[in-house]
Amino acid sequence: MDEAPAIEFRKPTKLAVSVVIPVYNERDTVVEVVRRVQAVGIHEEIIIVDDFSIDGTRQILMELDREEDIRVLLHGYNKGKGAALRTGFQQAHGDVILIQDADLEYNPNDLPRLLAPIERCEADVVYGSRFLENADQDPSRLHRLGNWMLTAASNITTGQRLTDMETCYKIFRREVLEQIDVEQNRFGFEPEITAKVSRLGYCILELPIAYSYRTYEEGKKIGLRDAANALWCIAKYGMGRG
Template identity: 60%
Template sequence: PSDILHVIDPIVRGEAKVVYGSRYLANATQDGSVIHRLGNWLLTQLSNFFSGQKLTDMETCYKAFHKSVLDRLMIEQPRFGFEPEITAKVSRLGIRIREVPVGYSPRSWHEGKKIGWRDLCNTVWCIIRYRFY
């Protein structure tokens, strides 16, 4: 939670309209699982390909938006479809997403890390769908 100030700071200073906190910038963290790290990297690369962004961490929970951007977005997806949907829709508005480093303590399955194969497939579908819709 303390990283949220770093995420909103570029918006407050007028330097960005959208900011994502990246767990991978400046070695901010290492995810607990190689599978999760690889999956996140692949999803981020696929999103970058379709969105034209150059993100290192699309699936981050730290995201901040200027109100003028939020007023132009209609979000449909629950769960893990939210990240690719909002990334694609922001990109279609021609807005460059800025990233800042954030810390991260990975959760275990028992602590709440409940992402599975169905979520992965839905995320890929959303990356492609919202690029064109």
């Protein structure tokens, strides 16, 4: 892996933070997630991208869009999580851009701690890991195994030493994302962004996070097809062809 770009060290400062929330059929959880993010108080703006929800989520988001710190963007058809994030990144104004899922698996109370190394100029990219030794998590064994395999494959091609490449909690300095064109429309976003960040020479800092696992019956949307596509993306982007 290439040497990481030099960081201009300066005193810790309050950075403008854009929180990007991709949403698809999350009417039961999206409001609570937004309220939890607001309660943490780290954000300059919350950008919610609805990926053509059909369960009433859009009507809820239209009410949230009236709030000063929230912007709601609507897709005209279902494109996928990666596409929703691409839309959100393009509209974000913050110095730092972070991803928050719209379900209740990830706890926004972790966000200030994840953001701190960037504020202190100690990192340019931070991932929240569900699998570090002192992380608070309860995923299924199958989920743990699948994540381990994908993360291990990603590490081989990127030179990173991650424990959780597939995590939702990814935080970037704006200038990092400005160098990356997101191509993947679905869950292939995770290995793609990890590979492209690595190819730019950035090391990714991992910190432990809390995690509350959601079953497929409760609405989890990742399946074997997505896992196969993730492996393809690891090969494509990690080996320098994408």
